[in-house]
Amino acid sequence: MTRAAAPRTRELWAWALFDWATSPFAAIVVTFVVATYVAKAVAASEVEGQAAWGWAMSASSLVAAVLGIILGAITDVGGPRKPWLFLCVMLQAAGTAAIWFILPEPSLLLFALVVVAIANVGSELGSVFNNAILADLAPRDSLGRWSGFGWGLGYIGGLVCLVVALVVFLQPEVPLFGLDKSSMEQVRIVGPLVALWLVTFSLPLFLVVCDRPGIVLPNRRIIGTSIRNLRTTLRDVLRDRILALFLLAAMLSADGLGTLFALGGIYAAGTFGMSLAEVLRFGILLNLTAGIGAWMFAKVDDRLGARTTILIGLSGLLVCGLATLLAPNRLAFEVIGGALGLFVGPVQSAIRSLMARLAPPDRRAEMFGVLALTGRATSFLGPMLVAIVTTVSGSQRIGMAPILLFWLLAMSIFWRLPASAGSVGPPS
Known part of the structure; x- marks a missing residue:
């Protein structure tokens, strides 16, 4: 290993740890603990709580996606990404820590939605800059390996933090620090826990990773150039058949996975009577299985290409x-569901590495912003179709079928991409 390669590897390890730092927010706040707490204990009714939570997450994700394109274009012109990423981390940490102040009172529902939405904007926007940093650090022939490693590490980080929250605070009769269960302190404490986890484990990225040098230009020129570049990028997306097909397929994949994450727990509880x-x-x-899958397929991405990895992953998700x-029963559901997780991580990771390979080097952050926007613009479609099909059929099983349709359509579009798309060779 050369002297130049060693620090770059060290930087990539620090970058991958950032996924470990940020994933507990998705697992604990967005998906499982805080979402359930707000819907059941803060809102006047679970129906109102679920609807309000959905609107808050959708609106904040859309805001982050739009800002991601704009700020991504600015950083592509102006240089450094870490200052923007630091602001995103601080925004996410502040909003997450404020969960401690969400008492189980309906009058605090709006406050709960605002602080979690602020945190979600920080989380979603931060991923744009973090993904662009990967493309700056990793060689083209190892993008898949590092993307998969980071994604797998993120899933394991979410798992570990979730176990800590369950064992230390949520399950004991007497939680640590003598927290008062009558005011749900054992649940509210997960906000500061996730915020502390985020700040602690994101430090290596800020301390170790070398940022791109800044460009000495007047702010007015940077903004003007970034606006012109953004117009060019949006025009190029429409003209570039491969890029347009990729973004459409990535959007459909994201819709299917997002719907699975949002409604999978409700399906498990309703169909198989599973408790919280x-x-x-x-x-x-x-x-656990998603993390293992991301690691297993990381080298497949670099050897066979991101497109092939995505097709394998979507095939596994469909089956x-x-x-x-x-x-037929809960045991079969849990076993097969665990197997399904093996293919979630590879699809998400390979989409990130494919975008890193397709994006022009001087517009990476901007292109990841475009990817984030396409992934959020139609996020309402999946839950809406599930609601319609469930209502018409009267069956939760049939109602979840639209998720399979999203993956099938995404797979058919990825199949139309040339085999060289996302390969480890030089950009075409």
Whole structure:
């Protein structure tokens, strides 16, 4: 190993740890603990709470996606990404820590939605800059390996933090620090826990990773250039068949996965009578298998290409997804669902590495912003279709079938991409 290669590897390890730092927010706040707490204990009714939570997450994700394109274009012109990423981390940490002040009172529902939405903007926007940093650090022939490693590490980080929250605060009769269960302190404490986890484990990225040098230009020129570049990028997306197909397929994949994450717990509880604790344990299993899958397929990405990895992952999701809908009992559902998790991580990781390979080097942050926007612009479609099909059919099993349709359509579009798309060779 050369002297130049050693620090770059050290930087990549620090970058990968950032996924470990940020993933507990998705697992604990967005998906499992805080979302359930707000819907059940803060809102006047679970129906109102679920609807309000959905609107808050959708609106904040869309805001982050739009800002991601704009700020991504600015950083592509102006240089450094870490200052913007630091602001995102601080925004996410502040909003997450404020969960401690969400008492189980309906009058605090708006406050709860605002602080979590602020944290979600920080989380979603931060991923744009973090993904662009990967493309700056990793060689083209190892993008898949590092993307998969980071994604897998993130899933394991979410799992570990979730276990800590369950064992230390949520399950004991007497939680640590003598927290008062009557005011739900044992649940509210997960906000500061996730914020502390985020700040602590994101430090290596800020201390170790070398940022791109800044460009000495007047702010007015930077903004003007970034606006012109953004117009060019949006025009190029429409003209570039491969890039347009990729973004469409990535959007459909994201819609299917997002719907699975949003409604999978409700399906498990309603169809198989699983309690909240059982749903959480199933969530731990899914995080574990998703992390393992991301690691298993990381080298496949570099050897066979991101497109091939995505097609394998979507095939696995389709087969396991159909099997879970046909599962005759809870045990079969949990076993097949665990197998399904093996293919979640590889699809997400390979989409990130494929975007890193397709994006022009001087517009990476901007292109990741475009990817984030396409992934959020139609996020309402999946839950809406599930609601319609469930209502018409009167069956939760049939109602979840639209998820399979999203993956099937995404797979058919990825199949139309040339085999060289996302390969480890030089950009075309």
